[in-house]
Amino acid sequence: MLAKLTSKGQLTLPKALRERLHLREGDRVEFVVHDDGGVELIPVTSPISKLKGMVKKPARARTLEEIEAAIKRSAADL
Numbered sequence: 157m158l159a160k161l162t163s164k165g166q167l168t169l170p171k172a173l174r175e176r177l178h179l180r181e182g183d184r185v186e187f188v189v190h191d192d193g194g195v196e197l198i199p200v201t202s203p204i205s206k207l208k209g210m211v212k213k214p215a216r217a218r219t220l221e222e223i224e225a226a227i228k229r230s231a232a233d234l
Contacts, residue, residue, distance in 0.1 A: 157170045169179065177199050179185070184200040218226075 157173055159167045159170060161167055174180075177185075177197075179199055182201075186198045186200050188196040188198060190196065
């Protein structure tokens, strides 16, 4: 796939690439330049719905005191 750079330094990503990466108007992308000169384009925005199910629901709700104690334990490990 090819894209042309405008005089303002803008690129239009080909439709096939936008569709494959599920990019829509307003989405952000990150360009990562590798030491070998290669460039990687990474979509930064994703629908919030993609996060559903990533974290398991705890068996029981924790108290504020339990949460604070867990934070202190984690901080002590740093």
